[in-house]
Amino acid sequence: xxxxxxxxxxxxxxxxxxxxxxxxxxxxxxxxxxxxxxxxxxxxxxxxxxxxxxxxxxxxxxxxxxxxxxxxxxxxxxxxxxxxxxxxxxxxxxxxxxxxxxxxxxxxxxxxxxxxxxxxxxxxxxxxxxxxxxxxxxxxxxxxxxxxxxxxxxxxxxxxxxxxxxxxxxxxxxxxxxxxxxxxxxxxxxxxxxxxxxxxxxxxxxxxxxxxxxxxxxxxxxxxxxxxxxxxxxxxxxxxxxxxxxxxxxxxxxxxxxxxxxxxxxxxxxxxxxxxxxxxxxxxxxxxxxxxxxxxxxxxxxxxxxxxxxxxxxxxxxxxxxxxxxxxxxxxxxxxxxxxxxxxxxxxxxxxxxxxxxxxxxxxxxxxxxxxxxxxxxxxxxxxxxxxxxxxxxxxxxxxxxxxxxxxxxxxxx
Numbered sequence: 001x002x003x004x005x006x007x008x009x010x011x012x013x014x015x016x017x018x019x020x021x022x023x024x025x026x027x028x029x030x031x032x033x034x035x036x037x038x039x040x041x042x043x044x045x046x047x048x049x050x051x052x053x054x055x056x057x058x059x060x061x062x063x064x065x066x067x068x069x070x071x072x073x074x075x076x077x078x079x080x081x082x083x084x085x086x087x088x089x090x091x092x093x094x095x096x097x098x099x100x101x102x103x104x105x106x107x108x109x110x111x112x113x114x115x116x117x118x119x120x121x122x123x124x125x126x127x128x129x130x131x132x133x134x135x136x137x138x139x140x141x142x143x144x145x146x147x148x149x150x151x152x153x154x155x156x157x158x159x160x161x162x163x164x165x166x167x168x169x170x171x172x173x174x175x176x177x178x179x180x181x182x183x184x185x186x187x188x189x190x191x192x193x194x195x196x197x198x199x200x201x202x203x204x205x206x207x208x209x210x211x212x213x214x215x216x217x218x219x220x221x222x223x224x225x226x227x228x229x230x231x232x233x234x235x236x237x238x239x240x241x242x243x244x245x246x247x248x249x250x251x252x253x254x255x256x257x258x259x260x261x262x263x264x265x266x267x268x269x270x271x272x273x274x275x276x277x278x279x280x281x282x283x284x285x286x287x288x289x290x291x292x293x294x295x296x297x298x299x300x301x302x303x304x305x306x307x308x309x310x311x312x313x314x315x316x317x318x319x320x321x322x323x324x325x326x327x328x329x330x331x332x333x334x335x336x337x338x339x340x341x342x343x344x345x346x347x348x349x350x351x352x353x354x355x356x357x358x359x360x361x362x363x364x365x366x367x368x369x370x371x372x373x374x375x376x377x378x379x380x381x382x383x384x385x386x387x388x389x390x391x392x393x394x395x396x397x398x399x400x401x402x403x404x405x406x407x408x409x410x411x412x413x414x
């Protein structure tokens with residue numbers, strides 16, 4: 001890489017690292033504050049809180065990286081043009097590849113980073129997060145729930161125990177599960193204990209009952225909780241019964257028992273087992289998730305090449321680059337939304353899978369062709385000119401509004 005190419009790459013890489021760091025920190029803080037009740041209300045340590053919330057960082061970086069590439073490339077090329085550095089490079093008869101190569105290298109580096117996160121780090125982190133949440137719920141039941149107090153471990157889930165034995169056995173357990181508005185379940189048992197096995201963490205209850213009540217619906221289809229129908233209550237006696245505490249992670253009865261497709265390893269999606277309950281239950285979601293892991297990193301290079309197609313060429317001071325940046329952002333946002341649409345379509349139909357790959361690959365090819373050939377599409381230039389005219393009209397209207405009170409005052413003066 002030549003000196004000028006290293007110079008452009010280092011500027012773009014520095015902008016990329018700063019942007020991805022700032023954006024990830026902001027999004028992580030907003031997510032972390034939502035789980036702050038783990039420390040304040042759930043009795044967990046600050047270390048547990050940081051460990052849990054940090055497990056979402058690979059997914060956040062994977063999503064934010066293409067937009068960080070967009071911002072970094074736009075800032076770098078815009079500054080090079082504003083400082084007349086692009087003019088100097090063009091005056092030396094240097095080929096367009098001198099400016100494009102560092103941008104493409106940055107896109108490739110971001111693509112490799114996104115590929116590592118998408119194919120390995122993010123699924124591993126999400127799978128660990130599921131186990132972490134289950135363990136936190138189990139610790140909450142085993143250690144935080146106090147004797148004689150009704151404790152709500154999550155919305156609609158209430159625990160009560162009469163006494164806790166030194167060996168971990170809980171006497172007189174009462175558990176009310178009202179998370180499903182159509183079905184209320186009450187568990188009660190004389191003895192209960194948290195049991196950890198190779199299949200997960202369970203709450204084992206002995207000598208108790210299960211009371212299940214179906215809520216009636218009104219004629220309009222709404223739930224009628226004011227007039228419960230106790231004739232629909234089912235009561236089951238049991239000697240021993242176990243509840244999978246993974247249900248406390250927000251997974252309903254109709255969801256996969258342990259993992260969702262996005263929490264499975266890529267190898268498990270590529271070579272699924274015949275008895276895998278997750279893939280058997282949601283084959284379309286698993287198919288879409290697998291191909292999205294391969295296509296999602298490509299958008300780092302899509303954003304780099306498309307933005308370079310708009311900004312890598314020298315523009316005079318009369319051509320507002322702000323309008324070109326706006327149109328470039330509009331184009332890449334449209335491409336990314338189309339990518340999300342293809343990913344959603346792949347859930348219901350395998351026909352959409354080739355389009356998931358074709359869209360980013362063709363976008364990269366067109367972006368590189370426009371940049372290296374020095375072509376400027378007439379349609380895009382016309383769109384940029386329209387944006388400039390709209391900006392001028394808006395500015396003129398603002399100036400007229402500002403000057404109107406002054407002119408009226410002068411007209412009233414004698």
